[in-house]
Amino acid sequence: MTTPMKEGSAAVQARRVLVLNSGSSSVKYQLLDMEDRSRLAIGLIERIGEETSRLLHTSLTGGAATRERTGRIADHEAALKAAAEELAADGLGLDSPELASIGHRVVHGGLRFTEPTVITDEVLAEIERLVPVAPLHNPANIIGIRTAQALRPDLPQVAVFDTAFHTTMPEYAARYAIDVETADAHRIRRYGFHGTSHAYVSRKAAELLGRTPEEVNVIVLHLGNGASASAVAGGRCVETSMGLTPLEGLVMGTRSGDIDPAVTFHLKRVAGMSVDEIDVLLNKRSGLVGLCGDNDMREIRRRIDEGDERAALAFDIYVHRLKKYIGAYSAVLGRVDAVVFTAGVGENSAPVREAAIAGLEEFGLAVDAGLNVVRSGEPRLISPDYARVAVAVVPTDEELEIADQTFALVERLGRTAQPGQAEPLGQVDN
Template identity: 70%
Template sequence: MNGSRVLVLNSGSSSVKYQLLDMTDRTRLASGIVERIGEGPVADHAAALKQVADELARQNLGLDSPELAAVGHRVVHGGTRFTTPALITDEVVEEIEKLIPLAPLHNPANVTGIKVARELRPDLPQVAVFDTAFHSTMPEAAARYAIDVDTADRFGVRRYGFHGTSHAYVSRATAALLDRPVSELNTIVLHLGNGASASAVRGGECVDTSMGLTPLEGLVMGTRSGDLDAAAIFHLSRVGEMSIDEIDTLLNKRSGLLGLCGDNDMREIGRRMGEGDSEAQLAFDIYIHRLRKYVGAYTAVLGRVDAIAFTAGVGENSAAVREAAMGGLTAFGVEVDTVRNALRGSGARLISAESSRVAVAVVPTDEELEIASQTFDLVSD
């Protein structure tokens, strides 16, 4: 292998995001997004990938460059079959397709992007990197739901977890920030974006995570409910006479912060809170309450916490969320420095007080770099 560049593709149902990275110095050479696939001039994923190729060629970074070592694809669900990155073959594509029932909104688009990219460069190594893979180290006690084992195994019902590339990257970046080996650290990672998840990471390996069979479980999110009594679904069906599809839409698209106060943008919620809006305040309080419950639970799971890392859009940018989530946790050895927390910055930084036993950090995530790194490591072996 002569090249050092990796093209990372994230193929969604109506968009393709891409980044081209040079792994010699881990720099970004190009990035962009093709949106509204299926509308107007971008008829399908083949047209979208052709547009990506044309744009890279205009920058003299084309897909035919000998510097291009591989293509790394984000794949949302790897089930129990894929626990590490996989060099893509026909068999691997078939296995990813078999997992579509577990991720019907994401895996089909991921597969389409893989197929089109392989047609464009059939000679080039292509790698699937799975959102679920980092969480595959969870012990069975954390991954299993307490339902009939035969039924669970037959239909693949267990906790898989998501945002794995982010949790993997941030847990290592936190260790680097603290100048300590990741193998020595117990870290709680809080990935707080429109989708949100928490993970308990012991020595660089995930031992528990908040998302489950799907990305619906766990924290309160922008439009998802997070944890919910499963019997609420039966109640909505029997008493509310709602269909399964209607309940699915309610819990995934009309719940969370949006369902509570009509806004899923934490900046807008903060503005409304400042004006005394009680609905926005309650939504924020519910969001923080759930977040603190998970911090407490994962403190118990880990036994000892060395670091708590905030990442993703809300985690990186909302000082109010960080301060509220960490407030009152001095008994756990957590103290946030209000001045440090209020300062904005672009890089990884500590926001904990000098007296804090637990390091609290803001660590910007870089899922594309993580995918590129895993891809390059696999094709370099």
């Protein structure tokens, strides 16, 4: 696959992918060279639309060097243009013939998108149609896509969906037990999120065990400020903890996770809270921050060491929910080959890993105390040799997963995969 340079010059192979993750007030980006899957640059633009906007850009060519910009960045278009300027300053501009594609993280793809998909007008319209089930995420993803399309209208752009990995869940796992007609009319079902992380980590866990993904059953615990669990059988997700939205499931930094739905009715009737107020309570003022005022596990552990009872209770609730999901997913899978911790808390908090596995010896699980406290950026086992089920730490890499999926699709379709021309892949009727 090649991209022509200016007339009269030699053609150069296009093997770079720009990964964009557009949030409501932020943009994260990474430029990768798929020849060796190395990073050329990474960046973060935050507080978009505020006077205190900030851009952090790190060039990784010829040694790491970070630059910072502060001051108002008005909108996502201005943010992406600023990112393009920083990349150009490093000789990595978006006009480079070496740029093969732009890969976009899109949070919600519903049931229609089960694979990475070249973005056409039809695809973009469908992502927009899913806004009611992802009001906090899909609108920002759409803005990022449209802005990138305006900057490089000639370039194939690809959507990689958080929900795609979980579309293999059987209907009995994905359906809520509510009236079917109502559920179907309003797309109410369990979709799951963090799919790129669960896909990447489950595959890496199989490699760590010296086996293929098809040979192993894995429980993945993605523990960051947002947290989710998945049961992966033979490389396919069969159950996950997040549902219609990212609110369901584990205790998170600011989200409640599983809760009796009647709590919402009770708060409306008895406390007089509006639907929007309850939404803010459950998504932004619950979880660890609601329990103890902190959502940083390091700070919570420090407070526990000082005898803080609220922090200790928050930690115990967090770990208790993890144990419930490990047990439940062990039953779903029938045979478990590995329990894998990933993301910020999962990769860095030895006390969380130790506490989550403690008492599960009858499940074949154990943690080696010495291995558990070792800090490393590499995938590693932390279970003793005698344990029937491996316990592992596998650093996630969602950007690399998005780049891999994006580049594989564009390579498959070739340079004919121009916006508006290629048939999007991985679609089923909704």
